[in-house]
Amino acid sequence: MLATPRLQGSTFPAILPPVPELPEVETVRAGAEPHLVGRRLLHVHLQRPDLRWPIPVAAVQGLVGRRCTAVARRSKYLLLHFDGSGQPVALVHLGMTGRFLVEPCAEPGPRPEYRNHEHWRFDFGDRLVRFVDPRRFGALDVAAGARLATHPLLAKLGPEPLAADFDGAFLHRATRGRRVATKQLLMDSQVLVGVGNIYASEACWRAGVRPGRAAGSLTKAECAALANAIRAVLQAAIAAGGTSFRDYVGVAEDAGFFARELAVYERAGAPCRRCAAPIRRAIHGNRSTYWCSGCQR
Numbered sequence: 001m002l003a004t005p006r007l008q009g010s011t012f013p014a015i016l017p018p019v020p021e022l023p024e025v026e027t028v029r030a031g032a033e034p035h036l037v038g039r040r041l042l043h044v045h046l047q048r049p050d051l052r053w054p055i056p057v058a059a060v061q062g063l064v065g066r067r068c069t070a071v072a073r074r075s076k077y078l079l080l081h082f083d084g085s086g087q088p089v090a091l092v093h094l095g096m097t098g099r100f101l102v103e104p105c106a107e108p109g110p111r112p113e114y115r116n117h118e119h120w121r122f123d124f125g126d127r128l129v130r131f132v133d134p135r136r137f138g139a140l141d142v143a144a145g146a147r148l149a150t151h152p153l154l155a156k157l158g159p160e161p162l163a164a165d166f167d168g169a170f171l172h173r174a175t176r177g178r179r180v181a182t183k184q185l186l187m188d189s190q191v192l193v194g195v196g197n198i199y200a201s202e203a204c205w206r207a208g209v210r211p212g213r214a215a216g217s218l219t220k221a222e223c224a225a226l227a228n229a230i231r232a233v234l235q236a237a238i239a240a241g242g243t244s245f246r247d248y249v250g251v252a253e254d255a256g257f258f259a260r261e262l263a264v265y266e267r268a269g270a271p272c273r274r275c276a277a278p279i280r281r282a283i284h285g286n287r288s289t290y291w292c293s294g295c296q297r
């Protein structure tokens with residue numbers, strides 16, 4: 001559903017900047033949860049009727065007066081659950097440059113001026129959620145709680161990489177007969193959600209698998225190693241508070257610096273940390289792919 005965004009003009013580099021991936025969104029979710037759960041949404045302010053897609057204005061305004069019961073995540077969607085009739089859920093996607101900022105504020109009291117590119121606010125009284133997104137690839141939608149799983153943006157998603165239904169056996173089944181490159185398959189949200197370019201490259205390195213290998217050629221052992229590697233890189237990044245891309249981080253705006261620990265991503269020409277061979281880089285489908293020429297097969 002989230003097709004590769006089309007950039008206008010030629011002012012952007014061919015290599016897209018890193019976008020928030022699962023660990024960044026999980027960091028925002030975990031940071032926002034204690035501030036929002038139990039609080040009542042007092043006002044919604046929409047500065048524009050659309051972001052990447054039209055915003056369902058009436059449904060969003062219908063959240064006013066309800067209490068937030070949970071801040072969850074599915075893939076890279078933040079899910080704000082509310083109580084009352086229909087138990088609606090607000091779906092928020094950060095797109096490429098979105099920030100979901102949660103700020104304390106006095107209630108009652110004056111509200112801060114709008115920032116540049118601040119497109120909507122959820123006012124919870126003594127907490128303010130501000131959505132800032134310069135490039136407007138983000139999204140805001142509302143679903144009835146009972147129909148959340150069949151929402152068009154969520155219905156076709158594969159399993160969560162950190163959930164129990166994702167493991168080497170699953171990956172082995174999912175790759176049979178597939179000629180697509182392993183890294184590309186890992187980034188296919190219908191196979192598996194939340195593994196973007198950075199973490200797919202890192203997981204392939206950890207597992208010793210070349211990212212360009214045909215997915216169908218992976219052995220059971222390699223699938224098990226890849227599944228473990230995907231979990232490990234995501235968990236390490238979540239523990240570090242997402243990567244260093246502080247522009248996407250909400251809440252306190254103080255993301256950790258996981259980037260220093262990356263093994264291959266943006267390390268072209270540098271020595272591999274496992275075998276000292278040079279890290280290679282190639283462009284596949286507008287995305288950089290990194291791998292070690294020595295220890296990835």
Ligand SMILES: [Zn+2]
Binds near residue numbers: 273275276
């Ligand atoms: Zn190596």
